Amino acid sequence: MNSIIPGTMMAGVRALAAALLAAGLAACGPTTPERAEKPAPLVFPSPPDEPRFVYERTLRSSIDVDPLSKESELRLMLTGEATTAEGLVKPYAVAVHQGKVYVSDTVDRFVKVFDFPNRKYYKIGDDDREPLAKPLGIDVDSAGNLYVADATRKYVMVYDASGKFARKIGGPKSFERLSSVTVDPEGNRLYVVDIGGVTSDQHQVQVFDAKSGNHLFNIGKRGGELGEFNLPRDLAVGKEGRLYVVDGGNFRVQVFDHDGKPIKAFGKVGKQPGQFSRPKEIATDPQGNVYVADAAFGNFQIFDPEGELLMFIGDRSEREAPAKYLLPAGIAVDEDGRVYFVDQWFRRVDVFRPAAIKENEGYLGRAIYPPEPKAEKK
Amino acid sequence: MRIMVKRIAATRWKFPGSMGAISVLLGALGIFVASGSSYSDIRNTKHNLAQMHPEMVVKDEKDICIFCHTPEGAAGQAPGWARVSAGAGFVQYDDIGRLGRAGSRAVGSTSMACLSCHDSTQAIGVMTFSYDHPVGVPYPGTFPGYAPMSGSGAPASLTVGVPRRFDFRPAQVATVDNRKVFWVPTPGGAVGTRLRSDLPLYTRESPDGEIPYIECTSCHDPHAETRTFLRVVEGGGGICLACHDK
Numbered sequence: 001m002n003s004i005i006p007g008t009m010m011a012g013v014r015a016l017a018a019a020l021l022a023a024g025l026a027a028c029g030p031t032t033p034e035r036a037e038k039p040a041p042l043v044f045p046s047p048p049d050e051p052r053f054v055y056e057r058t059l060r061s062s063i064d065v066d067p068l069s070k071e072s073e074l075r076l077m078l079t080g081e082a083t084t085a086e087g088l089v090k091p092y093a094v095a096v097h098q099g100k101v102y103v104s105d106t107v108d109r110f111v112k113v114f115d116f117p118n119r120k121y122y123k124i125g126d127d128d129r130e131p132l133a134k135p136l137g138i139d140v141d142s143a144g145n146l147y148v149a150d151a152t153r154k155y156v157m158v159y160d161a162s163g164k165f166a167r168k169i170g171g172p173k174s175f176e177r178l179s180s181v182t183v184d185p186e187g188n189r190l191y192v193v194d195i196g197g198v199t200s201d202q203h204q205v206q207v208f209d210a211k212s213g214n215h216l217f218n219i220g221k222r223g224g225e226l227g228e229f230n231l232p233r234d235l236a237v238g239k240e241g242r243l244y245v246v247d248g249g250n251f252r253v254q255v256f257d258h259d260g261k262p263i264k265a266f267g268k269v270g271k272q273p274g275q276f277s278r279p280k281e282i283a284t285d286p287q288g289n290v291y292v293a294d295a296a297f298g299n300f301q302i303f304d305p306e307g308e309l310l311m312f313i314g315d316r317s318e319r320e321a322p323a324k325y326l327l328p329a330g331i332a333v334d335e336d337g338r339v340y341f342v343d344q345w346f347r348r349v350d351v352f353r354p355a356a357i358k359e360n361e362g363y364l365g366r367a368i369y370p371p372e373p374k375a376e377k378k
Numbered sequence: 379m380r381i382m383v384k385r386i387a388a389t390r391w392k393f394p395g396s397m398g399a400i401s402v403l404l405g406a407l408g409i410f411v412a413s414g415s416s417y418s419d420i421r422n423t424k425h426n427l428a429q430m431h432p433e434m435v436v437k438d439e440k441d442i443c444i445f446c447h448t449p450e451g452a453a454g455q456a457p458g459w460a461r462v463s464a465g466a467g468f469v470q471y472d473d474i475g476r477l478g479r480a481g482s483r484a485v486g487s488t489s490m491a492c493l494s495c496h497d498s499t500q501a502i503g504v505m506t507f508s509y510d511h512p513v514g515v516p517y518p519g520t521f522p523g524y525a526p527m528s529g530s531g532a533p534a535s536l537t538v539g540v541p542r543r544f545d546f547r548p549a550q551v552a553t554v555d556n557r558k559v560f561w562v563p564t565p566g567g568a569v570g571t572r573l574r575s576d577l578p579l580y581t582r583e584s585p586d587g588e589i590p591y592i593e594c595t596s597c598h599d600p601h602a603e604t605r606t607f608l609r610v611v612e613g614g615g616g617i618c619l620a621c622h623d624k
Contacts, residue, residue: 044460134503198501297469
């Protein structure tokens with residue numbers, strides 16, 4: 001039988017079979033983003049202004065960093081048995097180190113790691129002896145050590161770059177109501193924000209030696225004057241080592257020098273650009289610009305180091321879409337200027353890339369689009 | 379009024395202005411103020427976010443309201459990198475229960491106002507959609523004028539995914555401001571009149587018309603001095619039995 005079928009006909013049958021198979025696969029297989037037609041990039045600010053940022057991607061679950069293996073894809077196709085992805089339940093804060101994205105989850109009680117360079121997803125904080133109870137603010141130093149503010153345990157938990165528990169700092173006697181921790185890039189000083197709570201006077205930033213855990217000094221007390229706080233929430237280290245503190249209940253960002261001396265404050269209550277309603281976390285970029293998340297506005301506003309408004313990104317929406325938010329909280333800017341913005345309601349992290357770099361540039365870009373290996377010369 | 383003054387003195391507050399202004403404001407917003415029920419003063423609650431510090435002198439009573447009700451604000455900054463149409467202002471969640479009404483630009487229910495602070499940092503966190511906090515869901519009880527599609531107890535509202543249930547007490551409905559206002563009456567309430575102790579439901583548009591939703595503020599009154607800000611404080615599951623007919 002085979003022998004009497006001409007070669008060309010056989011090739012035709014093979015092509016038909018391949019086409020049918022491809023059609024079948026397309027009909028029942030998942031559509032990968034590569035196959036979908038790419039929509040026009042979402043840029044900010046919108047034209048005719050010069051674009052400064054491009055919406056790049058959204059992180060929701062382990063599948064965003066650890067795609068289904070070929071094996072599990074085949075299993076899904078043939079048997080319908082799906083490999084379970086793990087998602088964010090109630091994400092709060094985000095921190096990034098060289099393409100590794102850390103997200104604290106207050107309900108799941110873990111810090112979840114989207115490790116793009118190693119293409120894997122894992123959790124930090126399920127140590128039997130030192131479990132995380134309520135991780136809120138998080139930060140990473142330049143060596144990759146992770147610092148987690150645990151509001152329930154009232155410790156700053158420290159993990160090494162591999163995610164292994166290293167030590168804890170503070171304790172119930174030190175803090176009233178922990179909300180956030182920030183480490184300077186060198187990993188020397190730790191700034192721990194005590195939001196205090198409504199009925200407490202302990203509204204301040206406590207400064208620790210990050211290595212020894214020794215308490216160095218405190219910044220601020222409860223009040224409304226310059227250098228005083230009402231419900232301080234988060235801190236970022238910016239240009240020239242300045243400290244930018246979200247002073248939530250006074251609806252402003254306060255600026256301190258490296259040693260905690262107040263310099264100035266910017267922002268006030270209101271719904272207009274440059275004002276604050278429900279300011280949450282704060283971050284600084286490599287140029288020293290300051291990013292402030294606001295849960296009520298559903299956006300983050302970007303200020304220059306002196307507090308002059310540059311732009312804002314995000315809108316409120318009950319329907320989920322890129323740059324649409326209901327309850328934003330955490331924000332981080334990585335070494336390359338990519339912005340990571342958390343929404344507690346939509347359980348996701350949006351990533352914005354500076355328009356000045358390409359999608360395959362920077363730590364995250366190189367991890368997701370690894371450069372092609374150069375052809376070997378013969 | 380005398381009670382209020384006494385309370386303020388007890389909490390070290392120097393406060394110009396009067397409660398009258400607040401009542402007028404609430405009246406203007408279409409909120410029913412109960413007559414004859416005990417007065418609640420937010421200044422004595424944990425929702426006074428400026429309390430407990432003698433140094434924090436509140437100069438204006440609005441300075442307490444701003445923690446949840448953001449004023450429009452004076453002229454904002456012109457962003458250096460972007461053109462912005464003047465005077466628009468950022469859109470917020472609904473903080474006074476007027477979602478979807480003419481003139482309201484709000485996006486997101488009153489529950490979003492609560493959750494914007496109740497995120498485990500300054501105040502206890504709440505996991506929405508869990509069994510103990512059903513917010514942003516349609517009220518499963520019936521209400522006057524509601525027409526079930528067929529039969530008794532049949533799922534009538536597939537479009538919102540919530541079958542009508544008859545183990546929920548019927549809601550009341552009235553028209554205020556040309557819009558349906560829904561609530562679940564609590565014992566002692568007068569029929570057809572919403573009291574502050576009644577449980578308000580929040581109107582939303584749906585393919586079935588305007589229907590009532592449960593939000594945080596259905597059970598909690600953020601201005602009340604009751605424990606955990608509950609609207610019904612009697613023991614024996616009073617808050618639950620206001621809606622559940624069990």
